[in-house]
Amino acid sequence: MRAFxxxxxxxxxxxxxxxxxxxxxxxxxxxxxDLLSRLKDDVDNPERLVCIRTLPxxxxxxxxxxxxxxxxxxxxSTIEEDAYVQKQLPLLHQALQVTAAPQIRNQATMGGSICxxxxxWYLRGPxxxxxxxxxxxxxxxxxxxxxxxxxxHLCYIVHPSDSATALVALNASVKIHGSKGEKTVPIEKxxxxxxxxxxKENILEDDEIITEVFIPxxxxxxxxxxxxxxxxxxxxxxxxxxxxxxxxxxGVCEDVRVVLGGVAPIPWRxxxxxxxxxxxxxxxxxxxxxxxAALRNAKPLTQNDYKVDLTKLLLTKSFQQVSI
Amino acid sequence: xxxxxxxxTQKVHIAFTLNGEPCEVAFAPHKTLLEVLRExxxxxxxxxxxxxxxxxxxAVLVDRKPVLSCLVLGLTxxxxxxxxxxxxxxxxxxxxxxxTAFADLGAAQCGxxxxxxxxxxxxxxxxxxxxxxxxxxEALSGNLxxxxxxxxxxxxxxxxxxxxxxxxxEVPEEVVLGLK
Numbered sequence: 001m002r003a004f005x006x007x008x009x010x011x012x013x014x015x016x017x018x019x020x021x022x023x024x025x026x027x028x029x030x031x032x033x034d035l036l037s038r039l040k041d042d043v044d045n046p047e048r049l050v051c052i053r054t055l056p057x058x059x060x061x062x063x064x065x066x067x068x069x070x071x072x073x074x075x076x077s078t079i080e081e082d083a084y085v086q087k088q089l090p091l092l093h094q095a096l097q098v099t100a101a102p103q104i105r106n107q108a109t110m111g112g113s114i115c116x117x118x119x120x121w122y123l124r125g126p127x128x129x130x131x132x133x134x135x136x137x138x139x140x141x142x143x144x145x146x147x148x149x150x151x152x153h154l155c156y157i158v159h160p161s162d163s164a165t166a167l168v169a170l171n172a173s174v175k176i177h178g179s180k181g182e183k184t185v186p187i188e189k190x191x192x193x194x195x196x197x198x199x200k201e202n203i204l205e206d207d208e209i210i211t212e213v214f215i216p217x218x219x220x221x222x223x224x225x226x227x228x229x230x231x232x233x234x235x236x237x238x239x240x241x242x243x244x245x246x247x248x249x250x251g252v253c254e255d256v257r258v259v260l261g262g263v264a265p266i267p268w269r270x271x272x273x274x275x276x277x278x279x280x281x282x283x284x285x286x287x288x289x290x291x292x293a294a295l296r297n298a299k300p301l302t303q304n305d306y307k308v309d310l311t312k313l314l315l316t317k318s319f320q321q322v323s324i
Numbered sequence: 325x326x327x328x329x330x331x332x333t334q335k336v337h338i339a340f341t342l343n344g345e346p347c348e349v350a351f352a353p354h355k356t357l358l359e360v361l362r363e364x365x366x367x368x369x370x371x372x373x374x375x376x377x378x379x380x381x382x383a384v385l386v387d388r389k390p391v392l393s394c395l396v397l398g399l400t401x402x403x404x405x406x407x408x409x410x411x412x413x414x415x416x417x418x419x420x421x422x423x424t425a426f427a428d429l430g431a432a433q434c435g436x437x438x439x440x441x442x443x444x445x446x447x448x449x450x451x452x453x454x455x456x457x458x459x460x461x462e463a464l465s466g467n468l469x470x471x472x473x474x475x476x477x478x479x480x481x482x483x484x485x486x487x488x489x490x491x492x493x494e495v496p497e498e499v500v501l502g503l504k
Contacts, residue, residue: 002354003333003354006336006397006399029397032400036394037375037376037377040375051397051399100466101377101465101467102390102465102466103383103390103391103444104377104395106390107392107395107396234465234466235466
């Protein structure tokens with residue numbers, strides 16, 4: 001790892017000032033699990049690290065009348081063990097249980113988890129690829145087994161975060177603090193595909209930090225399921241995953257959000273699948289139709305057409321689980 | 325407002341609790357906790373593995389929770405409590421029941437992964453004195469072992485748990501000698 005200037009922040013305003021004055025040459029250090037691997041691989045070389053784990057009051061899970069608020073520094077294992085999350089947000093709980101290894105979940109934070117950089121080996125290796133400001137995506141003609149089948153545009157990374165997939169399905173929002181003040185953004189607007197910004201996966205600016213994730217209380221009758229496929233069973237990033245959050249009334253699906261992970265540069269909301277099941281009973285035929293609809297526009301690369309059938313299967317499984 | 329930044333390489337100095345005792349150490353600010361433990365504190369029980377968070381051999385306890393020391397900056401443990409395999413022994417200096425059980429059952433072969441397994445299992449047994457086989461598998465899922473095939477490790481954790489609960493647990497003969 002190369003040397004850097006280390007700035008522990010004790011107030012949110014310190015952190016923002018420190019990020020701002022570094023003019024893009026600083027990175028935020030919270031749990032550090034993703035950051036340190038990038039620094040070791042020498043694919044990121046910031047002059048300054050702004051350590052925010054010293055910020056007080058960003059470790060909490062609070063329930064209020066609108067929903068549950070998770071402080072950005074709360075670790076994934078704390079969220080996984082939370083009684084409310086286990087009972088009311090099974091989708092998030094299931095996603096966290098299959099996220100990384102237990103030791104990493106003890107370190108990784110809520111904010112950092114959704115800001116992880118993609119695991120694309122060209123991005124993480126010595127390749128001057130589009131996402132690093134180069135001229136080419138090497139995955140198109142190279143090794144693309146783990147790359148995107150949906151939403152790829154010049155660059156074919158997949159978003160690595162399981163919690164991001166779950167949070168989009170739960171209609172969460174993200175609170176961001178920056179030099180210009182504070183704002184809350186629906187999480188779907190937080191992530192951006194390569195057609196919007198080829199260099200970044202989200203809208204977070206250089207002088208901004210996430211301070212809170214908010215998840216609205218699910219309406220009565222809501223059910224959720226998250227299924228993920230991994231190459232290694234003990235722990236791994238998703239080959240594909242499927243999250244379904246569904247409000248059922250007398251066997252009919254009144255409202256639904258369907259989000260796919262591991263297949264697109266952002267957590268991929270499938271409005272096509274949602275349109276198929278909304279207002280219908282979740283029969284085997286409807287589920288099949290919805291799964292087909294979700295993958296209809298998939299454009300596999302040379303080595304990843306397996307992801308199409310795999311994703312359909314995972315989505316079918318999630319639909320079956322919420323229909324029971 | 326852009327400001328000329330200066331990369332620092334001079335040593336930093338921190339204080340924390342290491343294996344129950346106060347500890348002060350100076351090191352280059354970009355070192356990981358793993359490097360600080362091994363290179364600056366000469367505690368080589370914690371092993372260098374993949375450096376990527378995939379193998380678990382560098383696991384140590386920070387504030388009593390297992391974390392991967394290769395993915396922790398040394399600077400971030402200031403004021404916290406760190407336990408390495410060197411600090412696993414009991415107050416009277418005898419081995420921790422997990423260490424005894426690993427030795428009894430041959431749960432360590434080459435031994436490189438063992439410190440990470442021991443510390444991760446220690447935390448499991450502290451929060452769950454009677455874990456099921458699945459609980460053990462889940463807790464240890466971030467630790468790789470290329471020798472044992474894991475079975476003996478799971479059995480050793482079960483044996484240690486039983487002994488820690490005060491149950492008279494025998495080592496089955498076939499576990500040590502194989503099936504006759």
